[in-house]
Amino acid sequence: MTYSVDNVNSDMSMLECLDVLNEQLIENGDDPVAFEHDCREGICGSCGFMINGIAHGPLPATTVCQLTMRHFRDGQELVLEPWRAKAFPLIKDLVVDRRSFDRIIAAGGYISVSTGSAPDGNAILVPKESADRAMDAAACIGCGACVAACPNASAALFTGAKIAHLGILPQGKPERDIRAIRMVTQMNAEGFGGCTNIGECTGVCPKEIPLEVIAAMNRDYFRGSWRERDNVVTTLRPFTEWSTGSKLKVDPHSGN
């Protein structure tokens, strides 16, 4: 579908431009374009689509909701596409289903500490450098641009970011091995591609998550698989079904 929007103000964001388009379409009795969005300030990770083949558009470290139209020329044609990946089934127009990301987190992207069992905040000393590096990795907003930009549709940057965040902190050390094994297993079962060190992901990431988190993930997975080699968890099957009914197809011979 091709649409034209006139009188675009250069201070408008890309999504505000789509709002204006949608108001026009509705007024003309047509269907508006469906796109996901919420905070409009680059932190919730809801929004995201390809603009002329680049995830979140031409400006680095910027989500589409933060991208202002001053970065485009009058009369320019913009091709908008949803995130394309087998693990992100299309719902409508620019909206895709990213529950595969939630399932990766559920597989191990947490520290197992129930409410009420925590020691005093200062009982665990965290070197400033570790806190800063953990924060760099923790800044991932879960938007999926990394998957969309990767020719293999790999989720390595997303999974690596969480593994790195929790693995750097002393609180995350007790579960570091199991976490990596389970999250990587789940990631593979979801149908994401493998990482071949291309680097498109970090290039489009709105939070500039560094590629090093993938190295951290690989290292933790490798070391964890070795250390846990006698533990039944290495032969653990990933989730095959999700609570709201969407079933995964897991290949029992995939070697996970």
Added chain:
Amino acid sequence: MQLDARIPSGPIEAAWDKARFNMKLVNPANKRKHSIIVVGSGLAGASAAATLGELGYRVSCFCFQDSPRRAHSIAAQGGINAAKNYQNDGDSIYRLFYDTVKGGDFRSREANVYRLAQISVNIIDQCVAQGVPFAREYGGTLTNRSFGGAQVSRTFYARGQTGQQLLLGAYQALERQVQAGTVTMYPRTEMLDLIVIDDHARGIVTRNLVTGEIDTHLADAVILGTGGYGNVYYLSTNAKGSNVTAIWRAHKKGALFANPCFTQIHPTCIPVSGDYQSKLTLMSESLRNDGRIWVPRKKGDKRAPDEIPEEDRDYYLERRYPSFGNLVPRDVASRNAKYVCDEGRGVGETGLGVYLDFADAIQRLGRKAIEDRYGNLFEMYQRITDEDPYKVPMRIYPAIHYTMGGLWVDYYLMSTIPGLFVVGEANFSDHGANRLGASALMQGLSDGYFIVPYTVGDYLATNKLERVDESHFEIRNAVACVEQTVQKLLSIKGRRTVDSFHRELGKIVWEYCGMSRTAQGLENAIQQIRQLRDEYWQNVNVPGSGEDFNQSLEKAGRVADFFELAELMCIDALERNESCGGHFREEYQTAEGEAQRDDDNYSYVAAWGYRGYGNPPDLVKEPLDFEYVHPAQRSYK
């Protein structure tokens, strides 16, 4: 109707411990027999759902976004308060309690606030244990910064993304319970009604936002953590999806709505730049730690900021309030910004802006230190305005940000409908007429981690609930009403879009029920809102059908509820003939232009009961007694 807050008797320091001991418990083996619904997956909802799941209850959690991690708590920037006194500067539980009651302009319930301060220390511990990457000192301990309304440094932060990290901690705990099988998560599912059977909350009616399917979910208790209603103003710092629907439908089923006119305007947001503007972007209050607010001394001074010498600048907050300076509470800072702009001394193209200047801080601390503290905030500002705050001062203007009002709850966070609990911004408690910075994150997690898991248990242990199934007439009725409303909205096919009505409603409430209010203005507003609402139901155009993904239909239902809420807000503001916190009635101000409270006549919570559209709501007053913090004229001089 009488409101009973069920506050435990005796000294306030022991009240919560006493309540916890006296609450009935649910045997560990019996917990799995109880089902609990949590609507909303923000800080309050996710922490409640995760904790209840850990305890062994069967929990169903709902959110309208595609994932629980999208809740708007994620956008909170500046930090979370706790009375740890790590900085050794005189903080204590009592002082945090005192500052919060005073900051709320003596319109909150002392017992709730004391408990909040008490629990604040446990929250930090829990978050650190979950791996929230709080900022640290070089020695490895947690660091702090100061925030508006306080003279101590008690705010814990993770760069300018504290809300994000706290929410991710709760979200991760929630997903752990999803994996464990104790919580079933329903994303892209919106609550459209509450099911009340024999006066008890027994479930919700939902709509699947992908398939359009209308469904019912039954439970032994329902918890609403659905956030604030700032989007009634259309332009606010809220996410586009934030709405009042869940609590409004509960209100129409009998849950009293307290203090709806207590809305907070945040002083530091990026100014509006055009009509297409879809929301206002918050610049964290933590910036006021190091930034200095000023406008030109003379009206009409249109020189660029670096051409205006010191003697021609008016650092008006430092001038008027020497002891708090730029860290006065939000309502004071916002009103002062409005005054100087009304006088014609505002900056920027629209004249609706003031400067927040970091030049002195950069000179004193160095650019690197400022980058460390506020890095992402400065980048965000530059991305949106194309101005570099390291070189020119930021332009800011007040915007609607938080709502202190919400469903009335007692000390156990239960509403006037037994079995319906309300947590986080969706409830009215704790912040009175003005919320202090860094306390929303604190309240959401306090409610979700450390209060409602106990109080829901007490309710379940003391109420024998009959089994219900979907054939019950209340349920069939509720489903039919929801289906009817959806069909009605789709069938009108008028000439105006939902957004165009929403924008117009927003302008009415901003003008007459915003930073400053008058009796005449509020009466005008009520008339205009009623007229606009009538037009809405005749002339709105909602394209598409109800059977698939339809964002206009989602918005249409939410805006319909905003009309009714807006009217209640104006009625509440009209009834409260005093000024307090964020509610400023021009007829009631001191000679210096500060809020003038009337403690003799208005020291109460105004809780409103729904009597059907077109009928005046019922006012039920909960009197407020201040035994520990004596009401005084709030002064930050």
